[in-house]
Structure formats: C-alpha cells, structure tokens
Amino acid sequence: MIKHAIKDTPSSIPTLPQPRRRWSWDKASAILVLAPSLVALGIFVYGFIFWNGYISLTNWNSYIPNFSYAGLANYLAVFRTFRFQSDIRNIIVFTTLFILGCLSLGLFLAVLIDQKIRFESLFRSIFIFPMAISFVATGVIWAWVLNPQPNAGVNLILRALGDKHPPTWFLSPLIIPSLGWGQIKVGIPLALVAVAIAAVWQMSGFAMAIYLAGLRAVPEEIKEAARIDGAGSWRLFWSVIYPQLASSTVTAVIILTAASLKVFGLVYAMTGPGQDFSTDMPTLNMFDTTFQGSQFAQGAAIATILFLLMAAFSVPYLISVLRRENREEEM
Amino acid sequence: MALRRLNRSILYLVLTVFAILYLMPVYLVVTTSLKAGAALHLSQMWDLPTHWSTSSLVSAWQKLGPNFLNSVYLAVPATVISSLIGAVNGYSLAKWKFRGANVVFFIILMGMFIPYQAVLIPVLRVLDAMGLYGTIPGLILVNVVYGIPITTLIFRNFYAAIPAEMIEAAQIDGAGYWGIFRRIILPLSAAGFVVAGIWQFTQIWNNFLFAVAITVPPHQPVTVAVVNIAGSQTIQWNVQMASALMASIPTLVVYIFLGKYFVRGLLAGSVKG
Numbered sequence: 001m002i003k004h005a006i007k008d009t010p011s012s013i014p015t016l017p018q019p020r021r022r023w024s025w026d027k028a029s030a031i032l033v034l035a036p037s038l039v040a041l042g043i044f045v046y047g048f049i050f051w052n053g054y055i056s057l058t059n060w061n062s063y064i065p066n067f068s069y070a071g072l073a074n075y076l077a078v079f080r081t082f083r084f085q086s087d088i089r090n091i092i093v094f095t096t097l098f099i100l101g102c103l104s105l106g107l108f109l110a111v112l113i114d115q116k117i118r119f120e121s122l123f124r125s126i127f128i129f130p131m132a133i134s135f136v137a138t139g140v141i142w143a144w145v146l147n148p149q150p151n152a153g154v155n156l157i158l159r160a161l162g163d164k165h166p167p168t169w170f171l172s173p174l175i176i177p178s179l180g181w182g183q184i185k186v187g188i189p190l191a192l193v194a195v196a197i198a199a200v201w202q203m204s205g206f207a208m209a210i211y212l213a214g215l216r217a218v219p220e221e222i223k224e225a226a227r228i229d230g231a232g233s234w235r236l237f238w239s240v241i242y243p244q245l246a247s248s249t250v251t252a253v254i255i256l257t258a259a260s261l262k263v264f265g266l267v268y269a270m271t272g273p274g275q276d277f278s279t280d281m282p283t284l285n286m287f288d289t290t291f292q293g294s295q296f297a298q299g300a301a302i303a304t305i306l307f308l309l310m311a312a313f314s315v316p317y318l319i320s321v322l323r324r325e326n327r328e329e330e331m
Numbered sequence: 332m333a334l335r336r337l338n339r340s341i342l343y344l345v346l347t348v349f350a351i352l353y354l355m356p357v358y359l360v361v362t363t364s365l366k367a368g369a370a371l372h373l374s375q376m377w378d379l380p381t382h383w384s385t386s387s388l389v390s391a392w393q394k395l396g397p398n399f400l401n402s403v404y405l406a407v408p409a410t411v412i413s414s415l416i417g418a419v420n421g422y423s424l425a426k427w428k429f430r431g432a433n434v435v436f437f438i439i440l441m442g443m444f445i446p447y448q449a450v451l452i453p454v455l456r457v458l459d460a461m462g463l464y465g466t467i468p469g470l471i472l473v474n475v476v477y478g479i480p481i482t483t484l485i486f487r488n489f490y491a492a493i494p495a496e497m498i499e500a501a502q503i504d505g506a507g508y509w510g511i512f513r514r515i516i517l518p519l520s521a522a523g524f525v526v527a528g529i530w531q532f533t534q535i536w537n538n539f540l541f542a543v544a545i546t547v548p549p550h551q552p553v554t555v556a557v558v559n560i561a562g563s564q565t566i567q568w569n570v571q572m573a574s575a576l577m578a579s580i581p582t583l584v585v586y587i588f589l590g591k592y593f594v595r596g597l598l599a600g601s602v603k604g
Contacts, residue, residue, distance in 0.1 A: 025507065025508070026427060026502075026507050026508040027427050027429045029423075029427075029507070029508035029509070030422075030423035030424075030426075030427035030429060030508060031423070031429060033419045033420065033422075033423050033508075034420055034423050034424070034435060036416075037416060037420055037439065037479050037483070038435065038438065038439070040476050040479065041438065041439060041442050041476065041479060041480070042438075044442075044450065044454070044473075044476045044477065045441065045442045045445060045450065045477075046438075047453075048449075048450035048453035048454060048457075049445065049449050049450060051452075051453040052449050052450060052451075052452055052453055055452055055453075109346075109349060112342060112345060112346055113346070115342055117342065117343070117346070121590075123346050123350060124594075125586075125587075125590050126350045126353050126354060127349070127350075127353055128590070128593075128594060128597075129353075129583070129586055129587075129590075130353065131593075131597065132533055132579075132582045132583055132585070132586035132593065133537070133579045133582065133583065134536070134537030134538075134539065134554050134557075134578065134579065134582070135537065135539065136537070136539045136554045136557050136558055136578075137537075137554075137557060137575040137578050137579045139561075140557060140558075140561040140571055140572075140574075140575045141356050141359070141360050141572070141575050142356065143561070144359060144360075144363065144376075144568060144571070144572060145355070145356050145359055147373065147376070149373055151373055151374045152373035152374065152376055153359075153373075153376060156374065156376070156377060157377075201353065201356070206597060209594055209597055209598060210598065213598055258444055261446055262446050262447070264448075264539065264540050265539035265540065265554065265558075268539070268543075268558060269539075269557070269558050269561055282448075283446065283448055283540075286448045286451075287448070287451075287540075287544070290451070290452060291544070296452060299452065300452055302448070303446070303448040303449040303451065303452070304449065306446040306448055306449060307445060307446055307449035310444055310445065310446050311444070314441070314444035315441070318437060318440055318441065318444070319437070322433055322436065322437055326433065
C-alpha cells in the first residue's frame with residue numbers, strides 16, 4: 001500500500017486527477033513478445049488436445065483416415081478391453097507405490113542430510129544423480145540389476161542372505177491378492193513392484209530436494225521455542241517441523257503423480273506390457289493401439305482419458321499456486 | 332556427549348548405506364561394460380572384471396555412435412532456442428505486469444502438465460504436412476514448443492528476484508522494453524541461462540516418446556538406440572550396459588559439474604513461486 005501511495009504522489013500534484021496510464025509501448029512490447037509462444041502453445045497444446053479429442057469421437061480405426069462420427073463408441077470399446085482394465089489397475093498400483101516410496105525415502109534422507117553433516121553436498125549429489133539419467137537407461141540398467149534368473153543380480157544377494165526362492169522380479173506373473181473382478185485380477189502385480197523400485201531410485205532424489213528446501217525454510221525460532229518448551233527431537237519433528245512441510249508434500253505429490261501418469265520410457269525399456277499386461281500402462285497402450293494397431297480413434301480415446309486424469313489434479317493445483325502468489329504480492 | 336557421538340556415527344552409517352544402495356546400479360553398469368562378452372557369467376556379475384576390456388564399449392559405440400551425434404544435433408539447438416524464448420517470455424511476465432499476465436502465465440504453464448500422448452497424433456500429422464516427419468528438425472521444433480512452459484517458468488521466477496527499483500531507474504533514464512532487457516536484465520541472466528539450459532538439455536537428451544514417435548532411422552536419437560539394443564535378443568548384456576552408460580554420460584557430466592544449477596531447475600520446475 002505504502003509503496004503505491006508514494007509512486008502515485010507525482011501524478012496527484014496537478015489539480016485534476018489524471019487517469020492512470022493503462023497502456024504503454026513497453027507493455028505492448030511485452031505482450032507482442034509473448035504472442036508467438038501463445039500462438040505456438042495455442043496450437044500445439046490446446047488445439048492439438050481438441051483435435052485429439054475430436055479424433056477419439058470418429059471411426060478412424062484403420063490406416064485410412066475416416067472422420068465419420070462414432071460418438072463414445074471408442075471409449076466404450078477401450079474400457080471393455082482386458083488391456084485397458086489392466087492399465088487402470090496398474091496405474092493405480094504403480095502411482096501409489098511410486099509416490100509412497102519417493103515421499104518416505106525422500107523425507108527420510110532429507111531429514112538425515114539436514115543434521116548439519118559433513119560431506120552434505122556429496123550425499124545430496126548421490127541421491128539426486130539418477131534424475132539426470134534417462135528413464136530409458138534406467139529401465140535397461142534395472143532390468144540387469146533385478147535380473148530374473150535365480151543366480152544373478154540382486155537375487156544372488158538374496159540367496160546369500162538365505163532366500164531360497166528369490167523373486168523373478170519384472171517377469172513375475174503373480175498378482176497379490178488375486179481378486180477376480182470383471183476380466184482382470186485385482187491386486188498388486190509383482191512385476192510392477194520391480195518397475196516401481198527402479199522409478200523410486202530415479203525420482204526419490206526429487207522428493208528429497210523438495211523436502212530439504214522445505215526443512216531449510218522452517219524458521220529457527222519455531223524450533224527453538226519448541227525445544228525450550230521441552231519437546232524431544234521426535235516430538236519436535238512430528239508436531240512442529242512436519243506440519244510446516246505440508247506444502248512441500250503437496251508439491252511433491254503433484255509432480256510425482258504427473259510423472260507417474262506419464263511414465264513410458266521406463267516401462268517400454270524394462271518390461272514392455274508384460275505377461276498378461278501385468279506391467280502395461282495407458283501410455284504404452286495408447287502408443288501400441290495407435291502406431292502398431294493403427295486404431296487411431298481408440299488410441300486418441302486413451303490419450304484423452306490420460307489428459308483428463310492429468311488435468312483433474314493439475315488445473316486446481318496451478319490455480320491455487322497462482323492465487324497464493326497473487327495474495328503474497330498484494331501484501 | 333558419548334551418546335551424541337554414537338548418534339552421529341549411526342547417522343553417517345545410515346547415509347553411507349543408502350549412498351551405496353543408490354550407487355549399486357552404477358557399479359554394475361560400469362563393471363559389466365568393462366567385461367568382455369566371453370567373460371560374462373551371470374553368477375559372477377557382481378565381481379570386478381578379471382580382464383579389463385574395452386571391447387563392449389567399442390562395440391556399443393559402433394552401434395549407437397551415429398545416434399549419439401543425432402542427439403547432439405537435437406539437444407544443442409533445441410536447448411538454446413527454448414532457453415532464449417523462455418528468457419524473453421519470463422522477462423515480459425515478471426517485469427511488465429500487464430492486465431491478464433497471470434492468465435497468460437497459467438495458459439503457458441498448463442503445457443507442462445499434459446501427457447504428450449494427448450497431442451501425439453496431431454503432432455505427427457502436422458509434422459508430416461510440413462515435411463518434417465522423421466527428421467531431427469521436426470524433433471527440434473516439437474521439443475522447443477513443449478519446452479516453452481518450463482523455460483518461461485524458470486526465467487519468470489529468476490527475473491522476479493531482480494528489484495523493481497532497477498527497472499524503474501532505467502525507465503526514468505528513458506530506457507524502454509528492449510533497452511532494459513539489454514542493459515539490465517541480460518547481464519544478470521547468466522545463472523538463469525545455466526539453470527534453464529541444463530534442465531532443457533537433460534530433458535531433451537533423455538526424451539524418448541517424441542524421439543521414438545517422430546524420427547525414423549537413421550535420424551533416431553540415442554535413447555531410441557539404447558532401447559533397440561536392449562530389445563535385441565542377440566546383443567549381450569555387456570554391450571547393453573555399455574550403451575546405457577554412453578547414452579547417460581553427457582547428462583551425467585553436466586550434472587557432476589553443474590549439479591547445483593540442476594537442482595535449482597528441479598525446484599523451479601515444481602512451480603513454487
């Protein structure tokens with residue numbers, strides 16, 4: 001408020017109040033500079049999403065384009081397939097394992113690193129470096145680490161530790177618990193756990209970085225006050241520090257959910273759709289349906305479902321972030 | 332005091348154990364890459380090579396060397412162009428708060444959250460119509476356009492930290508939009524370009540979906556080559572690991588030398604103002 005008042009003083013000296021200048025060449029330049037990006041994104045993001053949505057309502061399910069209207073037939077057809085039903089189960093299981101893994105490991109490591117340790121930057125770098133590698137390389141590498149042979153990879157270690165029947169990791173056909181529901185079996189496909197381990201290895205450093213930034217932003221006075229009140233370190237963390245990390249958790253969950261819904265290269269390189277589609281994902285299904293099966297309209301329908309899932313949580317999140325920013329500016 | 336020292340020891344022990352776990356795949360990749368095909372036994376995959384050999388690396392390079400160069404031709408121009416666009420966009424949004432600036436920012440940011448499958452069929456049709464399907468320029472175009480949201484976000488947040496007083500002082504001196512950009516903003520932008528550049532380079536180098544959908548041999552980037560090599564039944568593990576290692580080296584080198592800026596990009600990408 002005060003800043004505005006000072007700035008407005010010169011223009012309030014003349015007897016008649018002048019209208020605030022709303023337009024200037026400089027602001028026009030700013031808008032002109034943004035225009036090409038807005039046009040490009042208007043076409044490549046918004047236009048293409050609509051176009052894709054339109055394709056999903058047509059009969060274009062062969063190599064030759066056919067834009068006759070099909071209504072929701074493609075969506076119904078997709079939902080009836082064994083493959084897409086498996087995808088729904090898999091994406092829920094994978095997202096849950098992935099987010100829980102990243103958040104718990106990320107928070108744990110961030111708290112350890114925040115203890116004013118020596119070699120802090122070395123440890124931090126080690127936990128974050130997998131993020132610099134491609135998902136594809138991660139998939140290839142972890143297929144080797146989690147080699148399904150009983151006498152290879154991590155299984156050698158498990159056997160040395162006394163596990164006589166080590167898992168077959170990403171090749172496992174098991175689904176636990178295997179509850180029949182429609183065509184598919186509901187449960188956690190073990191093969192998917194192997195993929196989730198690789199994904200957590202790659203992305204937990206991100207959660208750690210977010211939590212570390214959050215921990216560093218907790219005011220020292222709050223911690224001091226709690227200590228004076230006699231809070232032990234366990235109590236101090238869960239009652240005082242952890243609530244301060246709520247916004248870090250929200251941010252991490254949003255970004256990780258987006259990453260999880262988008263996961264493609266990792267699965268493609270590590271397992272592919274898997275036995276009975278036990279590691280399949282909507283992204284892979286869309287790709288195969290469209291480019292291997294030439295069922296463009298059905299592929300577009302899967303893509304639209306993916307987009308709607310993503311928009312359902314990213315739009316409210318972005319709006320809330322921008323609102324909060326606005327409030328902070330006005331203060 | 333003794334208890335504290337014990338606690339500290341446990342702390343370092345736990346951190347070291349986790350560091351070893353995180354580095355374990357690196358150990359396996361590097362040692363496997365340095366074994367010759369004949370020396371590869373699954374049951375000895377954790378052992379160090381008895382005879383160090385570069386034959387796997389040589390063989391992997393013969394297979395993916397051209398793809399590696401494709402990735403360079405792709406990632407370098409796409410990184411430079413999208414960073415420059417992000418810089419002017421970020422400057423406009425951070426320093427010239429016109430009406431509706433937030434709406435514009437929201438419209439741009441949404442582009443970060445779309446699953447690219449949702450635009451893939453139209454992208455391929457448009458690139459085909461433009462004669463760019465299957466080519467690296469086509470892939471550059473796509474990576475630049477879909478990179479605009481994140482680079483704009485990084486630069487907007489970066490420029491928000493430049494005091495408004497500096498802009499106002501330059502305005503009083505008669506500088507306009509471009510004058511302020513050249514004289515004040517650009518000289519302060521080095522770190523912003525490093526953050527945005529590293530982030531974009533890593534994302535574009537590592538991208539697989541657009542690469543596999545848009546390009547055809549011999550224009551495919553290195554990520555596609557890695558998958559092709561891994562998917563081949565006839566190529567042995569040591570060559571697969573060597574190719575995964577080579578494909579990861581450029582981004583890893585960038586990370587090792589400029590990790591601080593990589594983390595800044597990471598945090599900026601999480602849309603916290």
